[in-house]
Amino acid sequence: MHDPDFRTEPAPGALTPLAEIVTGWFTESARNLPWRHPGTTAWSVLVSEVMLQQTPVSRVLPVYEQWLGRWPTPAALAADSAGEAVRLWGKLGYPRRALRLHACAVAITRKHGGVVPDGLTELLSLPGVGEYTARAVQAFAYGRRAAVVDTNVRRVLARAVGGQAQAGPPSTTRDLAAMEAVLPDADTAAALFCAAMMELGAVVCTSASPSCASCPVLGVCAWRLAGSPAYDGPVARPQRFAGTDRQVRGLLMDVLRSAHHPVPQSALDVVWPVDAQRQRAQDALVADGLIDPLPDGRFALPA
DNA sequence: GACCCGTGGTT
DNA sequence: TAACCAAGGGT
Incomplete structure (x- = not known):
């Protein structure tokens, strides 16, 4: 079968009207963001993509600069402690991302010769790298065709x-x-x-x-x-934050980040009045590897 | 697919 | 002010 009117068949390699317009607009008015600068490395793209997961650009910018200033390569981060990665993460939120990025640095250094991989399978095997981030690295770091x-x-x-x-x-x-x-x-x-x-x-x-x-x-x-019809699909139920374990975890991590030395249990106990919930959050953070319980009974960011 | 995981600006 | 929202991933 073939199109009876060959003139409606786009030329091979031709862009759709949508692609033509959007890319043209982007070329003219793209924001000036550091991870788009010439000379950006695959590592810096990976760092930016992980930081930007669920976090606005404006809050990522300063932390991104600090991270790459201190750890310009995967090997540099791998040589430092996971705790320092978490500390420099600051208040970006979801600190497990910092832990996973550190684990990424270790894996890239040990298994990929210090070079961020460009294959989908290899990227997806990295901690904290899912379907979005893997393809974003392929496209934005390596200029590859990938559906981001x-x-x-x-x-x-x-x-x-x-x-x-x-x-x-x-x-x-x-x-x-x-x-x-x-x-x-x-x-x-x-x-x-x-x-x-x-x-x-x-x-x-x-x-x-x-x-x-x-x-x-x-x-x-x-x-x-179509006349801008209203949305009639399913509505996601909103998720609360106040009073949840996530808030308590955040308060506990803030103590650990701020202290540059191990802290006693009493320093953690003051952040939340409900003992059972506070303890549950603390235990979960230990299980996640975000808090390191020391032999002397104190607590610190992971070594 | 549902649920969990931080934080802070905007409406 | 409560709800919404922000370059998702893991379980």
Whole structure:
């Protein structure tokens, strides 16, 4: 079978209108972010991607600079302690990411000759590197064609292509297929498109109140062309924070980060009045490897 | 798929 | 002010 009208068949290697517009816009107006600078290493891309997981750019920037200033290579971080990685992580949140990034540095140093791998399987085997981060490294560090799908890309695809106000529940299979369908064929064009889609979602096609009036994709957006119908899909239930174990864990870690020496149990006990919950959180942090119980009964960041 | 894991700015 | 939101990953 073939298309009876050859003129509707895009030329091999040609970009879709969406890709054409988004990449053109990105080339003109991309934010100036340090991990996009020329000379950025694969390691610095990996560090930035992990830090940016669930954390806004503005809060990542200072910590990113500190981390790479101190640990410019995986070997440099691997030679330091996990506790220092956690301490310099500061208040970025989800400190297990710091622990995993340190474990990444060790694995890269020992198993990959100090070079961040570029294969999907090798990347996915690294601690803290999932479907998003692995492909982000392939695309942004190595310029490879990879379907990079984060929350921004999911939202832009849902609107511009799917005609929906919001993205449905995440599904790696569906999400990757949706991105593959519009991803340019060539390596460089594909990587640029991924970055452009993320940027559009982060800056223009935002979650709550998108700036459609200034959107470069307005003319081809399926959602706008459909009259901006309201979202009718499933609604995720909100997650609380106040009073949860996560808050208690955060308070405990703040004590350990601030103290530059081991602390006694009493220093941890003062952060939360509910003994059972505080103890549960503390035990979980020990199990996670974020707190190191010393033989003398005191506690410290991991060695 | 559901749930857990931090933190702080914005609405 | 409570809820929402931010370049996800692991179990």
